[in-house]
Amino acid sequence: MTTMSKQTDEVLDIFKQLNKIPSFVSARILSETNNKITIQSVWSQKNLERLVKQKFIQESTFDTNLQSLVQNFPIEITSELMSSISADEKLKAILREVTVNSKTKQFIEIWDKQHLMKSYDLSVYNIHEDIYNESTFCSFCFSLDNKQLLYIAEKKLPKQESYYQPKPESKTKTDKFENEKELCQGTKYIYRPDWGEQLIAKHRSIVVILNIKEDTLVPITSIPDEYFPAQVIWAPDNNSIVGVAYKLKPRYLGLYACTNRESYIFHLKGNDFRKLTTDGLSCTTPRFSPDGKYLIWLERDISPAHHHVHRLMYLQWNIVKSSNILVNLIKNYIVIDHYKNFYGLYNPSLPDRCWSNNSKHIFLSTPQRFNIKSYIINLETKNITEVDNFDNSSLSVIDVKNNFIAFINVSVIKPPQLIIAKFDNSLSNIGKLCFIDVTKIFNIPNIENFINEQTEAVYNTNEPVKNFNFTYFGTKKAQNQSTPLVVALHGGPHSSYCNTFHINYALMVCLGFGVLQINYRGSTGLGGDNIDYLLGKIGDMDVADCVKAVNLAVNKYPWIDPKKINLYGGSHGGFLCAHLSAKYPDKFRAVVMLNPVIDIAAMYSSTDIPDWCCAESGCSFVKNVSNEHENYNELLLKMLKHSPILHVDKVKAPTLIILGSKDLRVPPFQGKLWYNKLLSNNVHTKLFIYDDNHSLKKDEVEIDNIINSVLWLIEHNDK
Incomplete structure (x- = not known):
């Protein structure tokens, strides 16, 4: 057996071990019954033999003192897209996708605790297209009386056909008339804008109510056509709805990972549509308090950075119709309870249930520097209290019920673990909780x-x-200059590494690499000023931060081999890989870049977020890119100035490039451009193109690209 074959076998063996660790999806605390409490969690796990992720439910039962009683075997639910349990926990709705007679269909099923009560084949009703199940838009909730189910779907438009479409001659004149009045001839190939990367075919949304008693689907038509409704919930009166309305523009801009798109919180009662928020904001995730007296949501100002610090807002429902600030935008940091530093809110969503029983405290989580931290916010005093964590891991609020709080505890070194605690507002330090394990810890080898x-x-x-x-993840101690290092660079650039588990980095460490995760200036969790400071400085300031981090790490950890420093990153992280390997050609041993930004000027005309190209290059910010305020030539020159393509001829490091053929965010021609330039310069390079989008998260794609990435790093560091 060759050396490379042995290495491949070792990589596959460790990869298989790591893939036995399930990934967390969601969790829900069920009500107390007979002095017991049940936590129902959903997990997914790769089945390598079938090259698919399998999804399953795990139920764990405790007494009210959180002493473990029973843990049941997992139940597979892979075909479920979404589910919802009624407030009284008597009914469960499931959105299921199945293939019937070679056609994929969606069904809504209504279950009680004994049997399947009803099943709706949505294609039969012909009311709408597919129901949305992406968190950006989706809704799936029972009314308080359990008689109705509220959801969001793609709006059904008249069938589009070309001017000549052969039709069966056997149709009667009546049939022909009935069919053709729903057709739009000559529109088969007309362009319909959607929300871009990972949200394709989301053209126009519609709110629908399923009346379970009468078995009817009723689309809500009183929302103005200029808005795209999303994230709808029932108002306390059980007869009106609140939701998010995205303002539709002539040109849709990509929404995935972008929180700077104009949107409003709205209230709809009958035909009365009212916006509850003002212009110039992006709003998301409205949540009512248990007593129905308060509505909260997150919002941010619309500004150049695609992700930014948020406010937490509230209003008193049916009393005062002007909103108030609970947590304001944080430019740097503020000091909160118990003298802790707080850097602002960055998560673009709130847990579905995030309130204490008495409707006075809100529980949420957000990135803070290099971790995710959880907080308790007092509605009356506006005090912010950090939840004390028992170690240096990340802690995220998942669900709250009857003052029981479910959290996910995770770090780069520890896979996700579900834990639970009981909130007691009588304590002097309400953030000091007693955590109980719900699931066991899966240790990496x-x-x-x-x-x-x-x-x-x-x-x-x-x-x-x-x-x-920056975070170092790797061996505790080794011989001097014996450990190769992988410098991990996040995308965005306005995102961050938050001390969470990534199977690709765990695999690298298990194979003898150290991993350095860098939150360069412009990352989230460091204050709003830190985010804005990178705008117009990409390719310079972020590159300088990465070099400084590498030098500091090499000095701090003497076992790192300074001659075996490697680069790994996707999207803006790939952009940094390109810049670093070109500007410091003798510093880096090998490079792996995924869907890299290479030429911003060329990307501007083809990406779903052209405003990103303007903002990050320091050009004038415009909310509608069809109205540029700068000379077009000057605009492109500014973008080109920040692009790594200008420096490609200096690259020496062997470079692996991984692309998604359906990437709308960073189109694949960007990576191909870098690949072809390296080829012409006789730099060792290899290119993989997968049938996937920007995320490269299809099961078989993720498996293949992770293994190829690691083998590339081994090949070029094993000398």
Whole structure:
């Protein structure tokens, strides 16, 4: 057996071990009955033999003192797209996708605790297209009386046909007339805008009510056509709805990972549609308090950065119709209860249930520097209290019921674990909770030999923003200069590494690499000013931060081999891989880049987020890219100035490029351009193109690209 074959076998063996660790999907706390409480969690796990993810439910039962009683065997639910349990927990609705007679269909099923009560083949009703199940838009909730189910679907438009479409001659004149009055001849190939990357075919949404008693589907038609409704919920009167309305523009801009699209919180009662928020904002995830007296939501100002710090807003329902700020935008940080620093809210969503029993406290989580932290916010005093974590891991609120709180606890070194705690507002420190394990910890192989350590980096300059951070994940100790390092670069650029588990990085560490995750300036969780400071400086400031982080890590961890420093990143992380390998050609041993941004000027005309190209290059920010305020030539020159393609001829490091052929965010020609330039310069390179989008998360795609990435790094560091 060759050396490479042995290495491949070792990679596959460890990869199989890591894939036995399930990924967390969701969790729900069920009501107390007979002094018992049940936590129902949903997980997914790759089945490598079938090249699919299998989804399953796990139920765990505790007494009211949170002593474990029973844990049942998992039940597979792979065909379920969404589910919802009624407030009284008597009914469960399931959206299921199945193939019948070679056709994929959606069904809504209504179950009680004994049997399947009703099943609706939605294609029979011919009311709408597919129901949305993406978190950006979706809704799926029972009315308080259990008689109706509220959801969002793609609006059904008249059938589009070309001017000549052969039809059966046997049709009667009446049949022909009835069919053709629903046709739009000559429109088969007309362009219909959608919301771009990972939200294709989302053209126009419609709110629908399923009347379970009468077996009818009733579309709501009183929302003005200029809005795209999403995330609808029932109002406390059980007869009106509240939701998010995206303002439709002549040109849709990509919405995935972009929180700067104009949207409103609205209230619809009968035909009375009212906006509850003002212009110039992006709003999301409205949530009512248990007593129905308060409505909260998250919002941010519409500004150039695609993700930014948010406000938490509230209003008193049916009393005062002006909103109030609970948590404001944080430019740097503020000091909260118990002298903790708080850097603002960055999660673009709230848990479905996030309130204490008395409707006075809100529980939520958000990235903070290099972790995810959880907070308790007092509605009356506006005090913010950090939930004390028992270690340096990330802690996220998942569900709240009767003052029981379900959390996910996770780190780069520890896969997700579901834990639970009981909230007691009588304590002097309400953030000091007693956590109980719901699920066991799945350890990665040889975990005792690894560390997860964060470092704060600060420039000794007069710059207004001069701090960032990085995390080292890898061996605790080894011989000097014996460990190759993978420098991991996140995309966005306005996102962050938040001390969460990634199977690709775990695999690298298990195979002997150290991993350095860098939150360069412009990352989230560091204050709003930190985000804005990167605008117009990409390719310079973020590159400088990455080089500084590498140098600090090499000095801090003497076992890192400075001659075996590698780069790994996707999207803007791929952009940084390109810049770093070109500007520092002798510093990096090998490169893996996924869907990299290479030429911003060329990308501008083909991406679903052309405003990103303007904003990050320091051009004038425009809310509608069809109305540029700058000379077009000057615009392109600014974009080109920040692009790594200008430096490609300096690259020496062997480079693996991984692309998705259906990527709408960073079109695949960007990576191909880099590949062809490296080929012409005789730089060792390889290109993989998968039938996937920007995320490269299809089951068989993710498996293949992770293994190929790791083998590439091994090949070029095993010398």
